Amino acid sequence: MTPSLPRFRSQNPKVGDRIVLRRRLPGATATEVHWTDVIGHVVGLNPLVVRPQSIGGIPSQAAEIEVPAEQIEVIKILSPRTIRNSDIRAVEVATAKAFPGLVHEWSDGWLLRAGDGITERSNSASPLGPSVGFEPVPMDKITRFYREHDLPIRLHIPERIGRPAQKVVDVAPAEWIMGPEIVVMTKSLEDIPANELPEGMEFSVDAQPDADWLNMYHFRGQALPPEALELLRTQIEGQMGFGRFTTKAGETVAITRATITAAEEREFLGYSAVEVAPAFRRRGLGTALGALIQQWGAEMGAQEAYLQVVAHNEAGLGLYHKLGFAEHHRHRYAEHRR
Incomplete structure (x- = not known):
């Protein structure tokens, strides 16, 4: 039986991405699989070409590696920086x-x-x-x-x-x-995107959400029952802020939940619960909301920001990359069958 593969995987790397590649060595069989792992940067596609990374700042002496498609077992896209x-x-x-x-x-x-x-x-x-x-x-x-x-x-x-x-x-x-696999993304709040207020919109951050805010929020596309929504506003060990865009007429059209919490003597802005009303999508409200909530977090004393997005949510990943976030690590949840 072929040994199980690692749990955390990424697909479709681009030139310049830093990856870890699990490669099946030539001569492997279904019962005797020989793998090797390579960490490096993608310098070519079709076929995949990887340049092994430097170690301790010293350039690697290994030549670029061309990997046939049939030898590729797993490609995981790594953060550009080292994560401890x-x-x-x-x-x-x-x-x-x-x-x-x-x-x-x-x-x-x-x-x-x-x-x-x-x-x-x-x-x-x-x-x-x-x-x-x-x-x-x-x-x-x-x-x-x-x-x-x-x-x-x-x-x-x-x-x-x-x-x-x-x-x-x-x-x-x-x-x-x-x-599902969940991508945890982070960024420094020293570099915040331009945060111009969209035309016709007003931005605010409240200490608690009202009914309009709660009615807009969904978890992975599904409406939540009242007891689940109540958890979003329950007191935390830190500070909460419920951001939104409203029209001049007072209609709530985009929301997000923000938190300021501390760990390892660092203050983090957590950014979640992003929703834009269907009639107001494709107008840049998600990007503008993300930039403005980052500014709010920096004003509250946070130095870094994080968020989570399901790995297959390509639209969400694209939005967050645009806001300056990069993959930090991944996690999953395992629920016991009872």
Whole structure:
């Protein structure tokens, strides 16, 4: 049987992208697969040509590698910069503070959250302690917590720091439902795009959302029940802001939720819940809203911003790249079948 492939994958790299390439070596068979991993920059397509990256600032002496299509197993597009495990943990801690659920507790470095039972961020166990990447997952304690709250067991699995959780899933894959791959993107708030107010629009950020704001929000295209919407406005360990564009007549036509939370002595702007009314799409409101909420975050003291987007949402990825965000890492959620 061919060994399983890595969980986190990207497709369709462009010239200039930094990637990790898993390559099947010539001579491999269905029962004996030999792989090698190459980290480098794409210098050609059709066929794929990769220049191995420098190490410690010293240029690599390896020649460019041309890889036939039949040898390519996995291509993962990497951030242009080096991401440390502590950086992944900091962004995930800031996110967890922005979505704490109704009840949460710590257990052996894992943050256990229970909320509405719908959105993963507020209803999952997250490996956020500094040593959890090297220790067994406390499944007994996680199981007890979610049974007490009558919720399914759901593990949050970020890249690298979530390896022990991935091993739990891999031991019994039929017992788990894997959610979609989610791209976590970040950027510095030292560089904010031009933020001109669109003609005919007014921009505001409120401490709490009103009915118009809540009625516009959907989670992955689906309307949320009242208890799920209530979680968006529940007190967090930080500051919330509910941004919107309204017309001169007072109609709410675009919204976003912003949070300011701290991790590793860094202040982060979290940017989520972006919606534009159907009649007002393709007018640049999403881009303008993103730029203005970044300005608000910087004024509130944040130095960095992050957001999450499902990996197959090409329109969302395009918007966020335009706003200056780049991929930081990826994560998934695994829900236990009960």
